[in-house]
Amino acid sequence: MTVLASATIPAGLAKPDLAVLVAAPRGFCAGVDRAIHIVELALERYGAPVYVRHEIVHNRFVVDSLKAKGAVFVEELDEVPEGVPVVFSAHGVPKSVPAAAEMRNMNYLDATCPLVSKVHRQAERLVEAGRHILFIGHQGHPEVIGTFGQVPDGAMTLIETLADAQTVTVANPDDLGFLTQTTLSVDDTSDMVAELQRRFPAIIGPKGDDICYATSNRQAAVKAMAPRCDLVLVIGATNSSNSQRLREVAEREGAAAYLIQRAVNIDWRWFDGVATVGITAGASAPEVLVQEVLARLADRFTLTTENITTAVEQVVFKLPRALVAS
Template sequence: MYDIKPVSAAETNSDIRILLANPRGFCAGVDRAIKIVELAIKKFGAPVYVRHEIVHNRYVVEGLEAIGAVFVDELDEVPADAPVVFSAHGVPKSVPAEAEKRKMVYVDATCPLVSKVHRAVERHQSSGRHILMIGHEGHPEVIGTMGQIAEGSMSLIETVEDAESFMADDPAELAYVTQTTLSVEDTADIVSTLERRFPELTNPKKEDICYATTNRQVAVKEVAKQADRVIVIGAPNSSNSMRLVEVSEKRGCSARLVQRAADIDWAWVKGAKTIGITAGASAPEVLVEEVIEALKERYNANVELVTTAEENVVFKVPPILKDIT
C-alpha cells in the first residue's frame, strides 16, 4: 500500500506521540460532491463526465474513474449526449449556459457555501457596487466566482500589498467577497487594510471562509502548539490543505504536505517526539489511516485525538439525483 523506507536500528521502535487533529479531512461540500458523481453514474450509467477534478485529491479522482467517471478540462471535450458534472469549486456562468445551449444533461456539484458567495456577488452587482475578490489567482473557485458577473465588475486582491495599492473609481460603492478556503489570519489582514482605506466598504453578512476551513485551521493550531512536526495530508493544488501547512509553520512548528504515506520524508521526521497529523477537506480518512500505519511501522506510537469542534453539517444532493439511493 505504501513504501517502507529503511531507518536506523536505533530509531526503529522508539516512542512517539501522535496528535490527530479533529476536525480534519472531508467536509460536507466534498462529501456531497463525491456522492453526486457516484449517484450520477448510478442514474445515467458510465461514463459520466466531470469538468475538472471534482475535488482536489488524486486518490478520490482515481477512485471515481474506476467506477466510470471521466475527468476533462473543458466542456467541449464532453459529447453532447453524455451527462456532465461540474466540480465542487463552482464554474463561471458561461459553462452551464453552454451546456444548455448544447441541450446537455448536467449536474452542478458546486459546494453550497461557494454558491452563497456567487449569490452575494450578483446582489452586489445589482446594487451597483464594484466587488473585490480576495483569493488566489487561477484557483478554480476564484475563476468560477469572478465568472458570475460581467468582466471588469470584480477585482482580484491576493495580498495586503494588493489591498494597499488598489485604486477605486468610487470608494463609496465597494464590496468584498472571499474564496472559501483561505487562511483566516491572512484574510483578516487583507480585510483590515481594505476597511482602513475604504471605510464605506460593504462586508459579507457572514464570513465567506467556510466553517470547515476555519475549523481545520483552529484544530491544527492546537496541534502545532504541542507537536515537533505536523504532517498535512492533502494535494498541492488544494488551497485549504496548503493553508494548513502555513498555519502550522506560523505557529513555529515545521509542517509538510504529503499526498500518501509514501511521500513522508523520514529524515525530516527523525528526532521528533510528537507528530501532529491533519488532513485537508478533500483528503479521505483512509489516507490518514495509511500515514498512521506508516508511523506505527517505525515507532511505538500512541495516538491522541485533539478535538476543537464537532461537525454535523450535511448538504442535500440536487433534485435531479434525489430519487437515486
C-alpha cells in the same frame, strides 16, 4: 522531495517512541462529500461514463477512485461527447459553462459547494446594487474563476495579498463591496479585510464570514495542535488551497510542516529529533489516507496517539433533486 524506500524497522530492533496528535476536524467537509456523492449517484443512475468538468475535488486519490468507477475527467465542455451526463466540480463554474451546456441540451449536474454558491449570489447582489467588488482570493484557482464568472467583466478586482489591499486603487470608494474565496487563511484574510475597511470606510461585506466553516475549523484544530508538535504532516493535494493553508498555519505555530498526498511521500529524515508529530488532512482528503499514514508510522515507531478535537461538525448539504427523485 526524496522518498526513502523502507519504512519498517528491521526485526529485533526496538521501535523508537513517537507521540502522535491527530487533529479533528480533518478531512472531508460536507461540500466535498456531497460532490463525490453526486458523481457516484450519477454513475448509478445513468451508468458509465459520466463526465466531470475539472477535478471534482482537489485530491488525486479521490479522482482516481472515481475514474475506476467510470467517471471521465475533462477540463472543458467541448471534450464531452453528445448524450452523456456531465458534472460540474465543487469549486463552482462561471455562468458561461451551464449556459453552454444548455445550448447543447446537455444533461448536467452542478456539484458546486453550497457555500461557494452563496458567494456567487452575494457577488450578483453587490453588482446589482452598483458596487465594485474587491475579491480576496488566489489567481487561477477554480473557485476564483467561477466567482468572477458570475458578474460582468470589470466588476471585480482580485486582492491576493496584504500589499494588494494596501495599494489597490478604485474609481469610487463609496461604492465598494468585498468578498472572499472560501478556502483562505483565516488570519491573512482578516488582515486584508481590516486594511480594506481602513482605507475604504464605506465598503460593505458579507453578513457572515465567506471562509467556510470547514476551512476555519481545520485551521483552528491545527492552531491548537501545532504548538505541541515538532513536525506536522498535512495530508492533501498540492493544488488544494485549504490544505496549503493548513501547512502554513502549522509553520506559523512553530512546527516544521509538510504537505503530503500519501504515506509513500513521507521522508523519514523529517523525523530526526522529532518526539511529537501532528496529523491533519485537507477538506478534500479522505480518512483512509489518514489511516494509511498512521499505519506507516506504526511500522516504524511505537505510537502514543491523542486526538485534538476543537469542533464537531454535523453539516450535511442536500443533493440535487434530479438524483434523489424516485
